[in-house]
Amino acid sequence: MTKDELLNKIQSTIDEQQAKLTKLKNKAKEESQETLDDIREAIDDLEPKLEQAKAKALEIAETADDNYPDTGGS
Incomplete structure (x- = not known):
């Protein structure tokens, strides 16, 4: 997986979790x-999980492509 x-x-x-929350x-x-x-x-259970997912996505997005391992999955 790239x-x-x-x-x-x-x-x-x-997006799915945000829709559930809404x-x-x-x-x-x-x-x-x-x-x-x-x-x-x-809601109290979902909100922190959603924020964690957003933070992780941002972390991955900010990782240089050459520093990001290809997981090899599909």
Whole structure:
């Protein structure tokens, strides 16, 4: 797997998680208090993971191509 392929895969995952987070936030507007608590817990769990993924993608993007090992995967 090349650096660009990995970055594309990571970005795809980030986009999926961002969509889930947005969906949860929108759902929170119309649910009961118990459900809201569950949604907030899920949001609190997802937000740091999303930030970590973004930071990792930035780290990979900033790595010089000649310093980035080709993982050889597909």
